[in-house]
Amino acid sequence: METASFTGFIKTLFWLILAYYxxxxxxxxxxxxxxxxxxxxxxxxxQQQQQQYSQQQQQAYTAPKxxxxxxxxxxxxxxxxxxIE
Structure with a gap:
């Protein structure tokens, strides 16, 4: 089992800060x-939805005779x- 060294901790901290920036x-x-x-x-x-909606409205609404x-x-x-009585 390896123990963590202080220099390894500093390197890891440095890489994390560098990656963050x-x-x-x-x-x-x-x-x-x-x-x-x-x-x-x-x-x-x-805009595409608006065009489709306006086309549907034009097709759906025809002036009734x-x-x-x-x-x-x-x-x-x-x-x-x-x-008369």
């Missing part, structure tokens, strides 16, 4: 580019009869 630096460089691509893709998807209600035949005047 390298990753932090890379994120600062590439994050704006990646975010722009994500925003562009979301914008394209949104306004049919005039047909008049019933007028047979004569309505006469109200009263009963």
């Amino acid at each position: 390298v990753v932090k630096f890379l994120i600062k460089m590439f994050a704006p580019v990646l975010l722009q691509q994500v925003v562009k893709k979301a914008e394209q998807n949104f 306004q049919e005039m209600p047909k008049e019933k035949k007028k047979v004569g005047e309505y006469i109200d009869y009263e009963e």
